[in-house]
Amino acid sequence: ELPKLPDLPHLPNISLPELPKLPDHPHLPNISLPDLPDLPDWLRPNSTIPSVPGWPDWPWPWGNGSWLQLPFIPKVPDGVQTPPNLVVDAAIQALWDDWLGLWWNRNRTRFPDGEQAQREPFEACTLSAAGDSEQRAARLLVAMRDALRSHEFPAGTSSAWVDAARVLMGEQDPSKLFHDELNRTAALLAGRSAEAIDSLSVAALLLLTAADSPALGAELVAALREGALGYSYWLDEFGGPAQVESCAGRTAAERKALLDSGNLEELTYWPDDESIVLHTAQHLLGHALAESQFAASCRTGAEQRALGEERILRWLSLRLSPGLGLTVMDDDVAIGRVVGALSVLSALSPSADVQLRAKMAIDVVLTEIAVHAFQGTLPMSRGQNSAGLGGFALSSNLVWLISGRGTCLLGESATAALAVSKLRSGYVPPGVLAAISNVLEPGDNLDEVVKTHNGIDATPEAVEDAGLSYGGNATVRDCEYWLSATSAATPETVECPFILGRAYGSSRGPLRKYRYLQPLSGIVLDLPPLKAWLGSGGDDATEADAPKTTLLAGAVRMISPAARGAATFGIDTYDYRLQGVTLTSLLDYNKGALNVANRHPLTASLAPAKGAVVFTSQPARPAFQASAHEWWSVQATMPRVAQFHEMAITIYNPPLEVSALLPLITGAVPPQLTHAYFNKSAFDEYTRVVGRDDVSTWHCGRMGDGYVAIYSYQPAAFAAEGPYAGVDLLADGYRNVWITHVGSRSRDGDFDKWVNSVRMAKININILPPGADRDGGLPFCLWQNQCIVGFPDQIDYWRLVKCVQWIPFVNSSPPCGKTLNTMGFVGCYLGCKLPDWRLCLAMCAVKSIDWSLPSATFGHVDVEYIPWFKPAMEFSWDDELLVGRRYNAVRREPYDQTCDRFDTPFGRADRGIDVRKLAIRAKNTSLDLDFGESPRRTVVNAS
Secondary structure (H helix, E strand, O other), X not given: OOOOOOOOOOOOOOOOOOOOOOOOOOOOOOOOOOOOOOOOXXXXXXXXXOOOOOXXXXXXXXOOOOOXXXXXXXXXXXXXOOOHHHHHHHXXXXXXXXXXXXXXXXOOOOOOOOHHHHOOOEOOOOOOOOOOHHHHHHHHHHHHHHOOXXXXXXXXXXXXXXXXXXXXXXXXXXXXXXXXXXXXXXXXXXXXXXXHHHOHHHHHHHHXXXXXXXXXXXXXXXXXXXXXXXXXXXXXXXXXXXXXXXXOOEOHHHHHHHHHOOOHHHOOOOOHHHHHHHHHHHHHHHHHOOOOEEOOOOEEHHHHHHHHHHHHHHHHHHHOOOOOOXXXXXXXXXXXXXXXXXXXXXXXXXXXXXXXXXXXXXXXXXXXXXXHOEOOEOOOOOOOOOOOOOOEOOOHHHHHHHHOOOOOOOOEHHHHHHHHHHHHHOOOOOHHHHHHHHHHOOOXXXXXXXXXXXXXXXXXXXXXXXXXXXXXXXXXXXXXXXXXHOOOOOOOOOOHHHHHHHHHOOOOOHHHHHHHHHHHHHHHHHOOOHHHHOOOOHHHOOHHHOOOOOHHHHHHHHOOOOHHHHOXXXXXXXXXXXXXXXXXXXXXXXXXXXXXXXXXXXEEEEEHHHOEEEEEEOEOOOOOOOOXXXXXXXXXXXXXXXXXXXXXXXXXXXXXOHHHHHHHHHXXXXXXXXXXXXXXXXXXXXXXXXXXXXXXXXXXXEEOOEEEEEEEOOOEEEOOOOOOOOOEEEEEOOOEEEEEEEEEHHHHOOHHHHHHHHHOOXXXXXXXXXXXXXOOOHHXXXXXXXXXXXXXXXXXXXXXXXXXXXXXXXXOOOOOHHHEOHHHHHHHHHOOOOOOHHHHHHHHHHHHEOOOOOOOOOOEEEEEEEOOOOOOEEEEOOOOOEEEOOOOOOOEEEOOOOOOOEEEOOEXXXXXXXXXXXXXXXXXXXXXXXXXXXXXXEEEOOO
16 A cells, blocks of 8 residues: 655745736827818819920820829920020920820820720621622612611711712702711811811712712812812921922911911821821822812822822832731721722722722722621721620621621711722622631631731831831831831831921921921931941941941830830731631730730630620729720730630730839839630620649630630639629739630530530649849949939939949949940040031940840740640740640640731732732632732622
8 A cells, every 4th residue: 555645735825915006197188280281173183184384285194193293394486496405305305295105095096086986886787688799888878878867877987978978879959968077077177187087088089079069069069179278188298397388379378377277286197097098188189179279288189199199009019919918907997997098099090000909909908807707897806896895896897798797887988988989980899708708607617727917027127128218218208108017116217207307397297296306316317327337347337338227226226115015017817717716816916015005915706796705915004094995905015925726825924114114104003913804794604614733723605606715824813893893804913824725516515525625734834023134234233233322413423433433452343344334435435536526425325335224124934735635835935836746745846926918718928018919719709919010800709
């Protein structure tokens, strides 16, 4: 038995003393803060910013209270020589006005400039679609003849075309015309209004064919005639660089007052659509008013007719030969202007050569529309046709005339002009276009690739192949073309405003925005060629050694990709067609460019008229500041897209400059997201599935017999509230990869089976954000190392010297020493042979200082997509697309992402300015075009 343990002693009770009570805190007295003064109304959100002396009166793109503090620049009164100290500031203003401020809306000449004009859904055509294009054109003419006075004309249409059709069909009674738009046309012409651009073709038509019509009346005809004689039809009709002289019965003062009137500076004149409308009006109005003198140009009508004909033929040779295409195929309004002007030319030009070539040019435009049209729309990757509201667009009128699918609005310029031209010349769209539509639209067991190319690339190689001049050596005529093909925002074309300003003057008209830059034209254009002078030739190099690359071109190259966002380059369009769905992309177009308007990189269309489309974008403005057009159709940065048949990869990889430069362009910091338009309610079925890796998520939809699935590397979720709830698929982050895959019932079986095959895909993505592999040039290095302190009044010069200059034992490792060659600069300056020391200073600074931006501006993105029993795709931001063999994910070969001018199942044509022939075949119809010296057009329609 174990011994009993002793009892433990009891601890004594310990009582803790009470803690003293804390004193009460004194109450603070009530302090009333003074009322802050009210802000001025113009500083409040959603307010109108008042005009500032010296600044243009047009509204700035940044609104809603988010606007930048712009430097004040005094206005120089007309006729007063610009003081030397104002030249630089004025140049900054002009640069800001045009090259930054106007980038936000490339289609700025649209009227009215409102949300309704940007996107207007239209109902399907109520006219019978039976028969061929000629029969549909006849029905359209009858509908225009019989339209009631109560008929409402939606945006983008005009009763003027209906009135013109009635007059040409023999209407004599003035009460049977609408008259509203015709009277407005006369007023716009008399006021030299920019909005008259949309009325010039119909005005030329009436003055040339119906000047004696009692339905129009003598007063209206006289007003149209007087307005036409005072309008400016090209850049050389604004008074020129010299003093304005008297002519056309007007004194010099009266003519100067005429040229100063109106708002034609709001037009640009050189875009494809504006230029052909103006050339057509000059040619036809000159023919109609052959004995009269035009006040703006001081030419007779006969001279205007001849000059207009010359310009039209050059326009046709550089835009709509078989090897080239329009750069405005993304804009319904522009297409309408082009086809309307060409239709009037084909019917009324006094030149048989112009008539025939105009018909052939219309054939080329309509052929491109026919091969891409889908269910009555034109779903090429376009900003105008894809705002997602459903309904048809303006271009759907042309699709209806070709194929019977689409809409048929009365007074739409393109179809109305084509129908009216039938009365005069018998032109109708060739039957092969309807045959193409009948092959592509039913889509039974369809598996076709359609490729087209538009425009010309603004690269030295492409330019030299085309035989065109560029840079500082560009001719006036070539500059007019370059500004329409690319804009003034590329290194190859940035000198063109100076060249045109010297030739045409810049005191008024479209070139007026560059007036403050003209004092700098000597520095820009008259220096030795930068590329040759800095190259191996040294001081002995001549202009013959290299194309003239100027200082300004070098500066524009430095701020790329911001500059490239305003430019239009050659466009490769890839269209894959299955039953019930088409997948269309812009292949490798302008990747990384900032603030690109109306360029959707990729669109999957299943039922566009019902809103069943899927596309991605990266908005440039936050949602609370963006309109619907800006939110969906303006890319903060252009992605890189690759497509192989029914699969496409879209890489968003914005440069480092996206958050620094976009606020200067748009007035807002871009949101850190990419998103997709996917209106779930517009589809017959929608489902969300997780991939076989249990991580990737696919959003899938079915509409009829077409299927679409989209995947985002960054987690994506639909907006839960707001106007785009259930429509906007949002993914956080600047950098992202979207994969789009389409299918159809006829080829892939039922929807559930196809969805299961899509989710079985293997996806490997690697995204590395950008990082500076090396430091940038001197400006970046000075900023990075905080070398400039006390600017501007108390600069620490010793600190600045220590940053850049190597000094033995004292400063042996300057952080920016490699960006400045001091001895080279001194030697260059002492040996400079240029006539002006300031030019020597500038040239030596360019030669001896590193001005470059940091490298590795873009991140590194690699994508591998291995679908289930489909060819694998391997793509990256920098490398070409590789496509694997079917059922073999290992062996992969390059897949060319460039397109010929036409590469379709119905015919093909190479790209290039020298291509002269195009042959199109479908079923038992054909179209053969020869644009040579003796043009030929051969049409074979079905019997």
